[in-house]
Amino acid sequence: MAKVHKDAVEAAELLFELMQVQKRLFHAVAKEHGLTPPQAGTLWILTPDEGVPMSALAEQLMCDASNVTGIVDKLEARGLAQRGQAEDRRVKVLTLTEAGVALRVVMRERFLTPPQWLTRLSREDQRALREILGRASEALKQDAE
Amino acid sequence: MAKVHKDAVEAAELLFELMQVQKRLFHAVAKEHGLTPPQAGTLWILTPDEGVPMSALAEQLMCDASNVTGIVDKLEARGLAQRGQAEDRRVKVLTLTEAGVALRVVMRERFLTPPQWLTRLSREDQRALREILGRASEALKQDAE
DNA sequence: TATTGTTATACTCTATAACTATA
DNA sequence: TATAGTTATAGAGTATAACAATA
Numbered sequence: 001m002a003k004v005h006k007d008a009v010e011a012a013e014l015l016f017e018l019m020q021v022q023k024r025l026f027h028a029v030a031k032e033h034g035l036t037p038p039q040a041g042t043l044w045i046l047t048p049d050e051g052v053p054m055s056a057l058a059e060q061l062m063c064d065a066s067n068v069t070g071i072v073d074k075l076e077a078r079g080l081a082q083r084g085q086a087e088d089r090r091v092k093v094l095t096l097t098e099a100g101v102a103l104r105v106v107m108r109e110r111f112l113t114p115p116q117w118l119t120r121l122s123r124e125d126q127r128a129l130r131e132i133l134g135r136a137s138e139a140l141k142q143d144a145e
Numbered sequence: 146m147a148k149v150h151k152d153a154v155e156a157a158e159l160l161f162e163l164m165q166v167q168k169r170l171f172h173a174v175a176k177e178h179g180l181t182p183p184q185a186g187t188l189w190i191l192t193p194d195e196g197v198p199m200s201a202l203a204e205q206l207m208c209d210a211s212n213v214t215g216i217v218d219k220l221e222a223r224g225l226a227q228r229g230q231a232e233d234r235r236v237k238v239l240t241l242t243e244a245g246v247a248l249r250v251v252m253r254e255r256f257l258t259p260p261q262w263l264t265r266l267s268r269e270d271q272r273a274l275r276e277i278l279g280r281a282s283e284a285l286k287q288d289a290e
Numbered sequence: 291t292a293t294t295g296t297t298a299t300a301c302t303c304t305a306t307a308a309c310t311a312t313a
Numbered sequence: 314t315a316t317a318g319t320t321a322t323a324g325a326g327t328a329t330a331a332c333a334a335t336a
Binding site for chain 2: 302303304305306307311312313
């Protein structure tokens with residue numbers, strides 16, 4: 001087993017700490033719009049571009065497929081999302097309604113506005129952070145293949 | 146309002162992506178030990194050193210104080226945590242049992258072992274990441290004061 | 291036969307409000 | 314009066330298992 005560098009351990013701890021801050025923000029933003037976290041998560045996952053099968057949504061929400069039925073029912077009742085038919089007639093694809101797209105934009109803007117702990121870093125730190133996380137993200141995508 | 150640099154926005158997006166990976170891991174680790182996420186979160190928050198009031202736990206778990214009662218009941222039933230009396234006799238302080246401390250150690254080791262996307266970064270990137278996140282974390286603490 | 295989504299069920303989480311015991 | 318924790322209640326999330334429709 002490869003030796004894990006001390007910097008990696010400390011970076012992981014710090015990252016966990018900052019994740020808590022982001023999690024708190026996500027809860028707050030969802031609540032502002034009268035959404036529960038899984039409902040907000042669904043709105044986050046759905047794109048204006050293409051439909052998402054129920055099963056894919058379940059995987060991304062990290063829950064059983066049976067739960068997705070109820071969550072989507074509520075979004076559909078609020079007029080934010082809708083079920084559609086796919087080529088394979090067993091599959092139902094989810095899309096956002098116009099209202100859903102609009103709410104998604106608002107939430108994303110609110111949530112992706114960099115938090116203060118990030119904007120207060122120097123320009124150089126911001127740039128370095130973006131580059132390093134970008135490399136990490138690339139490595140992650142190669143794993144998935 | 147200060148201009149937000151593009152690097153900050155992209156870093157925030159990348160951070161969100163990596164958070165998903167960590168969230169998935171947390172769910173998995175909790176499940177491995179037969180704990181629900183809030184139960185595992187409580188085990189994470191409690192320390193071997195000092196007791197934590199129920200209200201403080203509720204704040205950290207981001208839920209109403211009334212929920213904490215049931216969550217702690219379950220941990221107590223499993224012999225992982227226990228309620229104790231504080232000086233102010235209205236307050237109940239939570240502490241970990243021996244078994245609770247042991248399980249906490251196992252979970253923390255499993256969770257804080259830096260993920261592959263982090264360990265595969267170069268030594269230089271790991272060090273820079275640790276330093277930058279450390280500065281961000283410091284700025285965060287000053288906010289709280 | 292296998293897969294997708296749904297339904298049924300039971301348990302957990304969650305917020306709100308009312309209650310108790312302290313302060 | 315105010316605060317910490319509990320209880321009661323109702324709604325939402327969750328996993329498991331069984332089911333219908335489709336492949």
